[in-house]
Amino acid sequence: MVRLPNIFCCLYDFCLLITPGIEQLNTPWADGVPGLTQHAIQPGDNYTYEWKATQYGSYFYHAHSRDQVDDGLVGAMVIKPRHDLPRPFDKISDDPNDFQLMKEAENNVTPLILADWRHLTSDESWDLQVKAGVETSGCVDSILINGKGAVYCWDRYEIDYFTKSWIKPLLEENNWAMTDKGCVPPDILHILLDKDSKMETHIEVIPEEMYATCEPTKGTGGSVEIILAKPEKKWLAFDVISAAGIEYFAFSIDQHPMWVYAVDGHYIEPMLVQALEVSNGERYSVFIKLDQPAANYGIRVASIGLTQLIDTTAILAYEGGEEDISNPYTDQAGGKTSDDVTFFDTKAMLSYPPQFPSPPPEVDQTFILQLGITGATYLWALNNTGFDANIDRESTPWLDQDPEHLSDDSLVIKTKNNTWVDIIFQTTSPNQPPHPIHKHANKWFLIGEGEGDFTWNSVQEAMEEIPDKFNLDNPPYRDGFQTLTSSTNNTWSVVRYHVVNPGAWMIHCHIQSHLLGGMAAIILDGVDTWPQPQEE
Ligand SMILES: *[C@@H]1O[C@H](CO)[C@@H](O)[C@H](O)[C@H]1NC(C)=O
Ligand SMILES: *[C@@H]1O[C@H](CO)[C@@H](O)[C@H](O)[C@H]1NC(C)=O
Ligand SMILES: *[C@@H]1O[C@H](CO)[C@@H](O)[C@H](O)[C@H]1NC(C)=O
Ligand SMILES: *[C@@H]1O[C@H](CO)[C@@H](O)[C@H](O)[C@H]1NC(C)=O
Ligand SMILES: [Cu+2]
Secondary structure, eight states: OEEOOOOOOSSSSOBOEEOTTOOOTTOGGGSOOBTTTBOOBOTTOOOOOEEOOOSOEEEEEEEOSTTGGGGTOEEEEEEOOOTTSOOGGGGTOOOHHHHHHHHHHHHTOEEEEEEEEOSSOHHHHHHHHHHHTSOOTTOOSEEEETTBOOOOOOOHHHHHHHSOGGGHHHHHHTTOOOOTTSBOOHHHHHHHHOTTOOSOOOGGGSOHHHHTOOOOOOOSSOSSOEEEEOGGGOEEEEEEEEOOSSOOEEEEETTOOEEEEEETTEEEEEEEESBEEEOTTOEEEEEEEOOSOSSEEEEEEEEOSSSBOOEEEEEEEETTOOOEEOOOSBOTTSOBSSTTOOBOOGGGOOBSSOOOOOSOSOOSEEEEEEEEESSSTTOEEETTBOOOGGGGGSSSOGGGSOGGGSOSSSOEEEOOTTOEEEEEEEEOSSSBOOOEEEESSOOEEEEEEEESOOOSSSHHHHHHHOGGGBOOSSOOEESEEEOOOBSSSOEEEEEEEEOOSOEEEEEEESSHHHHHHTOEEEEEEOGGGOOOOOOO
């Protein structure tokens, strides 16, 4: 069993920790979701999470109460694979010596936690959004790498140069500009998401420093993360983890292509790329080869989301090198610096060893969940039902209740153990960003996606008409996925999973403000083989 350090909650009213994607096989009470699996940990209290490490790889633990992730309550977790577990490293190099060195690099993997940071607490940020009547969380102060960073302000010409072309006409039409902080004016989100302007807003309550002005800082405690590279080790491994609340990143390391060897803590057939897109909650395990001249190289993280131009850099410092070499694969807005730069493509990834969903083509249950806002641009929801964070006020956590008696008022999905389930995510309004959807306890297969409305009753029906939109042979296997952006047309995505672990689990968008806004639902897996209440 694994024991995490106790976390003491002094700053908060309450806090809770969970680990995204940890399957919690036979320990559903250790998942850490308020109201579902336990009550929130009170100030001065402690709670020790214990579960069996049935998986290997890159995870992170974080608060699951309100928006405490944005206050920094996160940490990396590495579960070392068994010594004899087959590794795909011979596909990177057929030199047995390399295989050994890569195994050592993996064993000493360096987590890189990417995050965004505001000069407001998460509660202050939420209150501001409610007062302004518009989603304001999309404008942050800095990007952090392993907790380090500072406010870097871009020059006006940089902001204008990198402003995304699709938004320029909208800015010009309204006589607006990207702010000095690199943010789209808050009114724009409103225009994009609330076409008929039915929702009341008070944009004037947003303080200047939250959106408009940029004041550089030096950061504290060393504002730049420095990773030391020892060239004699030949290989260096990173777990790139996004704990960001809202931003969606491009990631690259100057002059060092990356071999992606695992995604969300699971091996893949290694893929050589120059850059990654890293969305909220995702983890990428990569090797770089330390074959460049001894010098300092940039580790680049830039927002590629819709709402802000912002970036930061860490340093890869070769032992014995002092020169700075700046030769990036991605620019400060996360774009490619040349046509030779390739980004990792989730849809092309192949599990290692191969792992196919079975038994296609028929599943036991198909659920549809619609993605959209309900009444305000910051109130995100699944099926127009905002998740009720107050379920923690109920006397007994859901896991300890009889699932047959649990209400269907809130959005609740019930499944039976050892069945196969499809969930179809359907956007119902234009201009939605991609939503990084995550389910607790299971990895799932992203088996299909497309434009427009999913008008069929099942994947099987849809496959008769549009087989090319599906992949049932070797679909991506991970514990989250991003829905397709819906700009002018709706979009849909389908995930499939096998119910093997009875318990009360959450499914939610991993953008913190969307989760807090209500974009979450409850899945009661295996109601027919429900766990007995536990002392824990
Ligand atoms: C956790 O709380 C229990 C019960 O109050 C107490 O006995 C224990 O010492 C605490 N553990 C730590 C590490 O503070
Ligand atoms: C969500 O709403 C759609 C459309 O009304 C409906 O078909 C579907 O059953 C709902 N999903 C759930 C899980 O209730
Ligand atoms: C949306 O996509 C569907 C499916 O490709 C297509 O039939 C439809 O015409 C599209 N609608 C718009 C408004 O582009
Ligand atoms: C649920 O189903 C899985 C897969 O068949 C099985 O391994 C597991 O033991 C079942 N769990 C319970 C509690 O019956
Ligand atoms: Cu979302």
